[in-house]
Amino acid sequence: MNTRLPITALALIISAPALAQQVDSPLSPLFECRQIPDDAQRLACLDSAVDTLYQSENSGEVVAVNRSELEAAEEATYGLNIPEFRLPRIPSVSLPSLSGGASSDLADAADASAEAAQEDDTSRRVVRNDDGDITGIEGLAVQNIERGPYDRMIITLQNGQVWRQIDDTRVLYSRRQPFTEMSVAVRSATLGSHMMQLNDRGRWFRVRREQ
Numbered sequence: 001m002n003t004r005l006p007i008t009a010l011a012l013i014i015s016a017p018a019l020a021q022q023v024d025s026p027l028s029p030l031f032e033c034r035q036i037p038d039d040a041q042r043l044a045c046l047d048s049a050v051d052t053l054y055q056s057e058n059s060g061e062v063v064a065v066n067r068s069e070l071e072a073a074e075e076a077t078y079g080l081n082i083p084e085f086r087l088p089r090i091p092s093v094s095l096p097s098l099s100g101g102a103s104s105d106l107a108d109a110a111d112a113s114a115e116a117a118q119e120d121d122t123s124r125r126v127v128r129n130d131d132g133d134i135t136g137i138e139g140l141a142v143q144n145i146e147r148g149p150y151d152r153m154i155i156t157l158q159n160g161q162v163w164r165q166i167d168d169t170r171v172l173y174s175r176r177q178p179f180t181e182m183s184v185a186v187r188s189a190t191l192g193s194h195m196m197q198l199n200d201r202g203r204w205f206r207v208r209r210e211q
Helices: 028-033 039-059 067-077 105-119
Strands: 012-015 062-065 125-128 134-147 153-157 162-165 183-188 194-198 205-209
Touching (some): 039 062, 062 067, 162 194
Antiparallel strands (some): 012 062, 125 134, 134 153, 194 205
16 A cells, blocks of 8 residues: 655545534544654554545545635535534645545535636625634625515525525615626624625625525
């Protein structure tokens, strides 16, 4: 087995069943092997650790993604109420697919988000705080706006997201402007809620993401 792994060129690895909690890196056994002074024992340790990692990746227990995929997945899930879900921010490294297995849901979400982002207006911008958490996204292209109960808006974006207005703020916009020429900005508010602004002007109104 080839134990020459391109560690320095890699980014991040995640244990799929434990996305919401801090755990030891699946690469820890590899790092521990490096501390063995005897060459033969170190090689045997590395062989064993790589074989274990291969089996974990092949079974789906470990999923390797790069940082750009993580950030895209985070953007794709922004605003959704997913209990106990938070993408890890610990510095780490990753491996390419060892077995050529199917991609994870996280990677699929990243691909969908990246594809949708390419279709968005060039003014689209992700705002993050000092910890790297998303606090808002600007320039999201609108697909359609409907009116629900109490004349509250239901906004469908071109990336497939659906947001519903949950307050009674009166939002004015030109009926002559096609929905597909509109954009919205979404920002985080208190207690996990979100605010939205239409066309970068006017009043902010409270929304909840439904899809």
